[in-house]
Amino acid sequence: MAIILDADVVIRGERGTFDLQGWLEARPADEFQIAAITVAELWHGVERAAGTRKQAREHYLRMLLDLLPILPYTEQTAYEHARIWAGIESSGKMIGPYDLIVAATALERGSIVATFNKRHFANVRGLKVIEPK
Numbered sequence: 001m002a003i004i005l006d007a008d009v010v011i012r013g014e015r016g017t018f019d020l021q022g023w024l025e026a027r028p029a030d031e032f033q034i035a036a037i038t039v040a041e042l043w044h045g046v047e048r049a050a051g052t053r054k055q056a057r058e059h060y061l062r063m064l065l066d067l068l069p070i071l072p073y074t075e076q077t078a079y080e081h082a083r084i085w086a087g088i089e090s091s092g093k094m095i096g097p098y099d100l101i102v103a104a105t106a107l108e109r110g111s112i113v114a115t116f117n118k119r120h121f122a123n124v125r126g127l128k129v130i131e132p133k
Contacts, residue, residue: 002110003030003112005032005038006121008116013060083104112129
């Protein structure tokens with residue numbers, strides 16, 4: 001199954017509060033991916049860091065990006081994004097703009113989102129979400 005990693009999963013892996021590598025290795029049948037917007041979020045974290053922290057974050061991110069396919073924001077992603085955005089906005093249960101794009105990317109491809117924020121993504125109808133353990 002294809003699983004798109006949310007930024008919080010990668011960040012916890014980088015901070016050492018979650019064994020991302022172990023979790024990925026424990027799921028050999030799954031294909032892990034990352035949305036382009038998540039890459040931007042993670043690079044933002046690198047750019048905000050300083051000194052050795054910045055170097056460590058950049059090294060971790062480059063290592064991860066060498067392993068994971070990056071899913072682009074396509075015209076179909078834009079359609080899914082607009083559809084989800086309109087539905088959630090009218091329900092009054094808006095989620096973050098980057099999370100909308102991650103959700104749209106997953107729905108476009110029939111993928112699952114791996115996140116520690118299941119409650120947040122639960123507002124997106126039809127989206128399959130798992131919490132890494």
